[in-house]
Amino acid sequence: MDRKVLLTCVLLCALLRPSWSLAEGVLNCCEGDVLFLLDSSGSVSSYEYSRMLSFLSELLLPFSLGEDQVKVGLLQVGTQPRLEFGFDTYNTQSGLQGALRNTKALRGDTNTEEALKMAKDWVLRPAAAGGARADLPRVLVWLTDGVKPGDVIGPMAELREEGVAVLVVSTGHGNYQVLRQVVTPPVEYHLYFVDIDDMSIITDDLRDAIIEILRAERLQVQDISTNSATLHWRPVLSGLKGYYEIRFGAVLTGGVGEDGVGGPGTSPSTSGSQYQRLTQPTDSSTAKLTGLKPDTTYIATLTPESNEQLLKPLAVTFTTKPEVLSPAVVTVSESGMTSVRVSWGPLQPESVGSYHVEYSALPSGKLHTVTLGRRQNSTLLKNLQPDTTYLVTVSARHTSGKERALSVKACTQEVVPALADLQLTTVGSDSVQVDWKGSVNGLRGYWLTWEGQQGHSGHRSSLYLPSDSLSTRLTHLTPSTRVCVSPVYRTARGEGLCCTAQFHSESLTYGYRS
Numbered sequence: 246m247d248r249k250v251l252l253t254c255v256l257l258c259a260l261l262r263p264s265w266s267l268a269e270g271v272l273n274c275c276e277g278d279v280l281f282l283l284d285s286s287g288s289v290s291s292y293e294y295s296r297m298l299s300f301l302s303e304l305l306l307p308f309s310l311g312e313d314q315v316k317v318g319l320l321q322v323g324t325q326p327r328l329e330f331g332f333d334t335y336n337t338q339s340g341l342q343g344a345l346r347n348t349k350a351l352r353g354d355t356n357t358e359e360a361l362k363m364a365k366d367w368v369l370r371p372a373a374a375g376g377a378r379a380d381l382p383r384v385l386v387w388l389t390d391g392v393k394p395g396d397v398i399g400p401m402a403e404l405r406e407e408g409v410a411v412l413v414v415s416t417g418h419g420n421y422q423v424l425r426q427v428v429t430p431p432v433e434y435h436l437y438f439v440d441i442d443d444m445s446i447i448t449d450d451l452r453d454a455i456i457e458i459l460r461a462e463r464l465q466v467q468d469i470s471t472n473s474a475t476l477h478w479r480p481v482l483s484g485l486k487g488y489y490e491i492r493f494g495a496v497l498t499g500g501v502g503e504d505g506v507g508g509p510g511t512s513p514s515t516s517g518s519q520y521q522r523l524t525q526p527t528d529s530s531t532a533k534l535t536g537l538k539p540d541t542t543y544i545a546t547l548t549p550e551s552n553e554q555l556l557k558p559l560a561v562t563f564t565t566k567p568e569v570l571s572p573a574v575v576t577v578s579e580s581g582m583t584s585v586r587v588s589w590g591p592l593q594p595e596s597v598g599s600y601h602v603e604y605s606a607l608p609s610g611k612l613h614t615v616t617l618g619r620r621q622n623s624t625l626l627k628n629l630q631p632d633t634t635y636l637v638t639v640s641a642r643h644t645s646g647k648e649r650a651l652s653v654k655a656c657t658q659e660v661v662p663a664l665a666d667l668q669l670t671t672v673g674s675d676s677v678q679v680d681w682k683g684s685v686n687g688l689r690g691y692w693l694t695w696e697g698q699q700g701h702s703g704h705r706s707s708l709y710l711p712s713d714s715l716s717t718r719l720t721h722l723t724p725s726t727r728v729c730v731s732p733v734y735r736t737a738r739g740e741g742l743c744c745t746a747q748f749h750s751e752s753l754t755y756g757y758r759s
Contacts, residue, residue: 275308275309275314275315275455275456275460276313276315276381276382276459276479277316277382277383277384277458278316278317278318278332278377278378278381278382278383278384279316279318279384279386279455279459280317280319280320280332280364280369280383280384280386281301281319281386281388282320282322282357282360282361282385282386282387282388282389283297283301283319283320283321283322283329283388284297284322284355284387284389284394285321285322285323285350285351285352286322286323286351286353286354286355286356286392287352287354288355288392288393289390291350292441293416293441294350296441296442296444297441297444298346299444300444300445300448301319301345301388302342302345302346303448304448304452305317306338306342307452308338310336310338310341311336315459316333316378317332317341318330318331318332318334318368319344320360320364320368321348321350321360322351322355322356322357322360322389323350323351323352323354323356324351324352324353324354324356325351325353325359326351326356326359326360326363327351328363328368329344330344331368331375332368332375332376332378333375355392355393355394355395356395357389357394357395357397358396358400361397361400361401361404362400364385365400365403365404365407369383369385369404369407369409382410382458382459383408383409383410384409384410384411384412384455384458384459385404385409385410385411385412386412386413386451387411387412387413387414387427388414388416389414389416389419390416390419391415391417391418391419391420391424392418394419394423397423398423398427401427405429410429410435410458411428411429411435412428412429412435412437412451412455413427413428413435413436413437414437414439414444414447415436415437415439416439416440416441416444417439417440417441419438421438424436434454434457435454437450460481463478463479463559464476464477464545464547464559465477465478465561466545466561466563469563469564469565469566470566471539471540471565471567471568471569472535472537472538472565473533473534473535473536473537474533474534474537474543474545474563474565475531475533476491476531476533476545476547476561477530478530478531478547478559479530480527480528480529480530481549481554481556482528482549482551483527483528484527485527485553485554486551486553487527487549487550487552488524488525488526488527488550489525489526489527489529489547489548489549489550490522490523490547490548490550491522491524491525491532491534491545491546491547491548492520492521492522492545492546492548493520493521493534493543493544493545493546494519494520494521494543494544495519495538495541495542495543496542496543496544496562521534521536537565539565539566539567539568540564540565540566540567540568541564541565542562542564543562543563543564543565544561544562545560545561545562545563546559546560547559547560569591570593570643570647570649571589571590571592571593571596571641571649572589572590572600572639572640572641572649572650572651573590573591573651574589574590574651575588575589575639575651575653576588576589576653577637577653577654577655580655580656580657580658582631582632582657582658582660583627583630583631583657584625584626584628584629584657585629585635585637585655585656585657586624586625586626587602587604587623587624587625587626587637587639587653587655588622588623589622589623589639590622592620592622593619593641593643594619596643596644596645597619597642597643597644598641598642598643598644599616599618599619599641599642600616600617600618600619600621600622600639600640600641600642601615601616601617601639601640601641601642602615602616602617602637603615603637603638603640604636604637604655605635605636606629606630606633606635607633607634607635607654610633610635613626626655629657630657631657631658631659631660632656632657632658632659632660632735632736633656633657634654634655635654635655635656635657636652636653637652637653637655638650638651638652639651639652639653658736658737659687659734659736659737660687660734661732661734661736661738661739661740662685662732662739663732663739663740663741664681664683664731664732664739664740664741664742665682665683666681666682666742667679667680667730667742667743667744668680668681669744671747674748675720675721675722675723675748676718676719676720676722677719677726677728677746678716678718679717679718679719679728679730680715680716681715681716681730681742683715683732687734688712688732688734689712689734689735690709690710690712690714690733691710691711691712691714691730691732691733692707692708692709692730692731692733692741693707693709693710693717693719693728693729693730694706694707694708694728694729695707695719695722695726695727695729696726696727697723697724697726697727698723698726698727698745709733719746722746722748724746724747724748725745725747726745727743727744727745727746728743728745728746729741729742729743730742730743
């Protein structure tokens with residue numbers, strides 16, 4: 246008698262409790278992973294099992310499935326529990342509904358404890374391969390006939406401690422005192438006793454309970470710049486009549502109020518402060534906030550307005566980026582003996598009137614100035630002195646009256662003349678006298694290399710000589726050895742000359758002269 250009264254009261258509460266509207270767009274509001282623990286042991290008749298599957302099919306049909314939506318898994322309870330399909334298996338309703346139609350019962354014992362161990366250690370663990378997604382709500386819905394479920398209080402408590410919301414549907418034979426201990430509070434919204442033929446009467450209420458847990462009440466801010474930002478939210482009003490109201494303004498000194506304004510699901514007060522207001526249609530999910538000030542903390546509030554649903558406002562705080570006045574960076578490229586290219590950024594034609602480039606040789610050279618338009622971000626400085634360090638300053642005059650300048654050192658390349666003359670004189674059968682002409686200002690030395698030609702043994706050799714050396718003798722050369730001499734300067738080598746040694750019975754002099 247007590248059980249009948251309890252069942253009647255629970256069913257009456259379910260019928261009277263307010264329900265979310267099931268308009269199609271509402272169920273685009275959710276993001277999370279739902280695992281159904283389905284009792285398919287021998288105590289569940291084939292008829293009862295088919296009714297449970299039909300119930301799941303109706304329950305899940307309105308949900309949007311996918312990576313940024315809801316993911317569903319099914320874990321069956323039998324002697325050897327089995328994961329029928331995991332969270333990554335079905336991303337479409339057609340696939341999910343087909344899988345539910347083709348699911349077969351396991352039969353055997355009701356090994357709920359082992360099934361819960363699988364759920365805890367694998368399926369609902371974010372770090373596990375194929376497990377639940379990290380940082381998203383996780384829900385376990387247990388459908389049972391209540392017959393000998395085993396010791397479930399401890400394992401269910403461990404799941405709840407790890408953040409899993411537990412909901413239970415019993416088809417009338419379960420122990421109320423046990424089941425009320427395993428569900429996540431509030432019990433009246435998360436525990437359902439229903440006859441197997443009347444499961445459809447709790448479909449909306451159970452779905453609403455899942456929605457309440459999975460509802461993605463997040464207002465995000467992206468593309469933050471110095472003067473703008475973009476709000477992103479889930480289109481919870483899609484398919485409904487209404488609009489989104491957005492209010493945003495700078496946070497007063499002292500930051501967010503003591504009442505916690507700024508978190509999801511809260512609405513900041515705008516009284517006493519200036520704010521901007523805009524509205525977006527129900528199918529919108531983004532809005533660009535403009536006219537912001539640099540390096541300023543703002544609070545934005547999104548309020549879904551609809552006569553068909555009562556939805557909580559969302560709020561978020563963000564800080565715009567500090568103002569970056571051009572030039573923020575100056576670089577040097579294409580360095581030559583008499584020219585260098587100077588570039589700068591960022592390009593800000595909307596706020597810069599003109600750019601001025603000043604340059605002079607260090608330490609005390611003549612100052613030169615070039616004026617450039619606001620859309621130009623580089624220039625080639627010409628007629629410079631070789632091997633000279635210049636101080637280059639790029640300044641911008643902004644339309645606001647501000648000025649900003651940035652300096653950099655630029656170096657021209659050294660003049661590196663080529664070798665003018667090279668002569669080889671054979672001495673004996675395997676030696677040559679090497680002579681050349683140099684003695685140019687800035688010369689540091691000479692680099693000699695010689696190597697035997699193909700068909701002759703030998704290896705490549707090299708020799709460095711100081712700048713006052715104009716000749717040397719090479720010995721133990723193979724026939725047709727190629728000898729090269731290059732002038733070496735402070736920063737680079739100049740173009741060298743090469744000759745091939747030819748050995749004859751008499752000494753010969755030969756060479757290359759430019």
